[in-house]
Amino acid sequence: MSSESSANSYVWPEWLPLRKDLKGQSPYGAPQLPLEVKLNTNENPFSLSPDLVAKLSESIANSAKDFNRYPDRDAIELRTELAKYLNSTTGVNLGVDQIWAANGSNEIIQTLFLAFAGAGVNSLGFTPSYSMHENIARSTGTNWIVADRLSDFNIDISSALTQISKQKPKLVFITTPNNPTGTSTKISDIRKVIEATAQVGGLAIIDEAYAEFSEEPSNIELLNDYLNLVVIRTMSKAFSFAGVRVGYLAAAKEVVDALQLVRLPYHLSTPTQLLAKVALEFQGELLAEVEQLKIERNKVVGELSALGLTVVPSSANFLLFSVENEKQVWQELVNVGVLVRDVGIAGHLRVTIGTPSENELFLAALREILRASKGEK
Numbered sequence: 001m002s003s004e005s006s007a008n009s010y011v012w013p014e015w016l017p018l019r020k021d022l023k024g025q026s027p028y029g030a031p032q033l034p035l036e037v038k039l040n041t042n043e044n045p046f047s048l049s050p051d052l053v054a055k056l057s058e059s060i061a062n063s064a065k066d067f068n069r070y071p072d073r074d075a076i077e078l079r080t081e082l083a084k085y086l087n088s089t090t091g092v093n094l095g096v097d098q099i100w101a102a103n104g105s106n107e108i109i110q111t112l113f114l115a116f117a118g119a120g121v122n123s124l125g126f127t128p129s130y131s132m133h134e135n136i137a138r139s140t141g142t143n144w145i146v147a148d149r150l151s152d153f154n155i156d157i158s159s160a161l162t163q164i165s166k167q168k169p170k171l172v173f174i175t176t177p178n179n180p181t182g183t184s185t186k187i188s189d190i191r192k193v194i195e196a197t198a199q200v201g202g203l204a205i206i207d208e209a210y211a212e213f214s215e216e217p218s219n220i221e222l223l224n225d226y227l228n229l230v231v232i233r234t235m236s237k238a239f240s241f242a243g244v245r246v247g248y249l250a251a252a253k254e255v256v257d258a259l260q261l262v263r264l265p266y267h268l269s270t271p272t273q274l275l276a277k278v279a280l281e282f283q284g285e286l287l288a289e290v291e292q293l294k295i296e297r298n299k300v301v302g303e304l305s306a307l308g309l310t311v312v313p314s315s316a317n318f319l320l321f322s323v324e325n326e327k328q329v330w331q332e333l334v335n336v337g338v339l340v341r342d343v344g345i346a347g348h349l350r351v352t353i354g355t356p357s358e359n360e361l362f363l364a365a366l367r368e369i370l371r372a373s374k375g376e377k
């Protein structure tokens with residue numbers, strides 16, 4: 001087992017009419033290893049409470065007899081509840097027609113590309129960031145322009161604005177807090193990017209998958225000021241719901257209307273819609289866990305620093321830290337049952353904040369590995 005960033009050496013057979021532009025590519029592939037301590041995909045580590053589990057089961061039991069029917073194609077009840085959640089946690093007053101939901105924010109991203117990009121169109125993002133933005137650009141035939149971040153992983157705003165006006169991307173992606181670095185982009189900088197993107201007729205897409213873990217105000221508030229802004233959220237992280245697949249966006253009504261032209265009919269199943277509504281009813285309980293994870297995050301920062309490692313400041317539920325020989329350290333952690341992420345940034349690994357006991361196991365394992373490697377020198 002090696003870490004994940006190996007290039008695809010697969011040779012496709014002649015008879016397979018695979019698109020030429022896909023031939024050299026590899027699928028998204030965070031390893032799914034059956035290890036004891038899984039800290040590699042930024043999930044919420046707490047399993048669902050017995051009360052929540054009972055309500056989820058009840059909602060399925062009460063509706064299963066109607067599974068012969070297609071679901072509500074527009075997911076109106078779910079979108080109404082999502083609007084209420086955003087309105088109550090940020091300073092906006094969004095209507096249901098400004099929210100759209102799909103099977104994970106990955107489907108949201110794909111639908112945005114289908115509606116607003118494609119062959120001959122430019123899109124742009126600031127790397128290192130979430131690799132699916134670029135993967136979906138490629139799978140929809142869209143040009144992807146890489147704009148680099150500074151060495152502290154912040155966005156170089158003046159160079160960003162120049163690139164936007166030169167390349168005229170129709171979609172510009174900013175992930176904040178950013179994955180895999182954990183860093184946040186200032187709202188004043190985001191405003192500049194949105195304005196520059198408007199000038200070239202594009203949409204600014206702010207991926208806020210980790211917003212609930214951050215102390216910064218949400219960019220949702222900027223929807224009061226801009227038409228060309230789309231904010232993406234997910235229930236996969238803060239809401240402990242990665243297995244159900246629910247993502248959503250907030251934007252101008254016209255953006256949502258445009259997405260209807262390319263979405264698959266009945267894309268969001270009846271069980272998915274029901275389960276997500278139940279999870280939203282439990283938001284008090286789930287967001288309390290988020291607060292606990294923030295406290296754990298700060299503890300793990302302290303412990304990693306005490307080991308002499310540099311930790312990138314994080315507003316998310318994971319930490320990017322510096323370590324020598326990251327590929328070897330990754331493997332040695334795997335050998336003792338701890339899975340973290342090699343995100344392909346030299347000299348760094350990313351660890352998701354787990355339960356207190358998982359964090360202890362990770363830190364103890366890492367301490368031992370670093371001690372042994374010092375002994376060898």
Ligand SMILES: *Cc1c(COP(=O)(O)O)cnc(C)c1O
Pocket residue numbers: 042103104105106107130175179207209233234235236237242245246247
């Ligand atoms: C985890 C993550 C997502 C979530 O994707 P889902 O399809 O909703 O599970 C989206 N964006 C970023 C930046 C992420 O890290």
